[in-house]
Amino acid sequence: MTQTYRAIVHNEFGAAAVLRETERTLTEPGPGEVRVRVVVSGVNPTDWKSRTGATATSDIPADGAVPNQDGAGVVDAVGPGVTGLAAGDRVWLLLSAYQRPGSGTAQEYTVVPAERAARLPDGVGFEAGACLGVPALTAHRALTVHDGAPRRLAPGALKGLNVLVAGGAGAVGNAAIQLATWAGASVVATVSSPEKAALARAAGAGRVVNYKDADAATQIRDALPGGADVVVEVAAAHNAELDLARLRNGGTIAIYANDSGGGPLILDVRRNMVLNSRWQFILLYTVSPEALADGIAAVNAALADGGLRFGADAGVPLHRFPLSDTAAAHAAVESGAVGKVLIDVSPSAGS
Ligand SMILES: NC(=O)c1ccc[n+]([C@@H]2O[C@H](COP(=O)([O-])OP(=O)(O)OC[C@H]3O[C@@H](n4cnc5c(N)ncnc54)[C@H](OP(=O)(O)O)[C@@H]3O)[C@@H](O)[C@H]2O)c1
Numbered sequence: 001m002t003q004t005y006r007a008i009v010h011n012e013f014g015a016a017a018v019l020r021e022t023e024r025t026l027t028e029p030g031p032g033e034v035r036v037r038v039v040v041s042g043v044n045p046t047d048w049k050s051r052t053g054a055t056a057t058s059d060i061p062a063d064g065a066v067p068n069q070d071g072a073g074v075v076d077a078v079g080p081g082v083t084g085l086a087a088g089d090r091v092w093l094l095l096s097a098y099q100r101p102g103s104g105t106a107q108e109y110t111v112v113p114a115e116r117a118a119r120l121p122d123g124v125g126f127e128a129g130a131c132l133g134v135p136a137l138t139a140h141r142a143l144t145v146h147d148g149a150p151r152r153l154a155p156g157a158l159k160g161l162n163v164l165v166a167g168g169a170g171a172v173g174n175a176a177i178q179l180a181t182w183a184g185a186s187v188v189a190t191v192s193s194p195e196k197a198a199l200a201r202a203a204g205a206g207r208v209v210n211y212k213d214a215d216a217a218t219q220i221r222d223a224l225p226g227g228a229d230v231v232v233e234v235a236a237a238h239n240a241e242l243d244l245a246r247l248r249n250g251g252t253i254a255i256y257a258n259d260s261g262g263g264p265l266i267l268d269v270r271r272n273m274v275l276n277s278r279w280q281f282i283l284l285y286t287v288s289p290e291a292l293a294d295g296i297a298a299v300n301a302a303l304a305d306g307g308l309r310f311g312a313d314a315g316v317p318l319h320r321f322p323l324s325d326t327a328a329a330h331a332a333v334e335s336g337a338v339g340k341v342l343i344d345v346s347p348s349a350g351s
Pocket of ligand 1: 044045046134135138166167168169170171172173190191192193196211234235238239255256257258259260282283284285336337338339
């Protein structure tokens with residue numbers, strides 16, 4: 001008998017209202033693929049940007065595109081040739097919909113290449129699993145691209161380094177603070193309000209500066225007397241001056257977004273040469289498979305160690321939506337929800 005399941009799809013690019021619920025037919029995983037019963041789906045800015053078509057990596061297939069890259073659930077079936085994962089394994093998902101528009105996590109079952117399903121450590125819930133993919137792996141990459149960087153973060157791997165995290169209350173910013181702290185770095189974060197400062201502190205930032213203060217540059221200078229070895233940057237063009245003013249000789253600015261209005265990033269060549277600075281751009285979708293594998297391993301080690309946590313007391317408030325309200329979940333992220341927006345896809349499957 002054909003088995004059907006609930007999925008959220010869109011058949012055109014556009015506002016959150018293009019998302020609608022439908023029924024799909026269960027398909028078998030092909031060679032190298034696993035089928036996962038999704039318990040929780042995580043929403044990131046990339047998901048609504050793809051939905052609008054602005055950054056979509058594929059055309060919409062005839063039966064619709066399913067949104068959301070991140071999620072967590074239980075392996076339900078494995079295809080030929082898959083080793084290391086079996087039915088019943090608890091996993092977190094990464095890049096589920098990248099160049100696979102039917103494989104997003106806003107559906108009860110998804111089929112993904114096995115390397116996009118990572119084992120969830122014992123004791124770590126599906127809720128945390130759905131917070132990981134985009135934010136934690138982007139943060140891991142940003143913390144491992146500097147001169148002499150370890151390939152894989154571990155306790156002590158960033159000992160002695162000063163890390164400046166711009167936007168410390170953001171999802172990636174929070175993961176960067178937690179991972180850098182776990183790896184032994186001293187962390188200073190910037191935010192735009194006292195509420196966000198409290199979140200950045202809860203994540204582990206030793207000092208927090210409101211980047212909107214008139215004397216923000218001075219405060220950052222005071223917080224980082226020796227300068228920053230690594231800047232994890234969410235608003236490259238907007239913050240370029242601030243970053244360069246506090247970069248240590250040989251330091252790296254790891255850029256993963258151009259928020260705060262975007263615009264071109266104009267660099268003074270001589271000034272950067274004198275500093276031996278490194279401006280490293282990051283796009284998770286096109287990071288090498290080796291770097292992704294290192295990120296997965298480090299993120300799992302941090303999770304198992306309690307070095308990466310989720311919820312308000314870790315600086316990441318969680319906002320839950322039922323699958324039928326996926327459009328509202330997308331709208332929440334699009335309007336700047338603070339923390340992580342999660343969708344309960346098949347809650348009973350996770351119990
Ligand atoms: N390149 C990649 O692979 C990659 C991966 C993940 C995410 N991203 C992108 O990165 C951005 C952030 O993602 P997210 O999930 O972390 O979003 P988020 O949770 O909404 O966080 C963004 C944070 O940036 C802060 N911010 C904005 N302008 C700032 C500025 N000038 N200085 C300091 N902080 C600033 C925001 O707070 P305030 O506005 O209050 O300051 C907010 O806390 C999005 O554009 C996303 O698409 C890219």
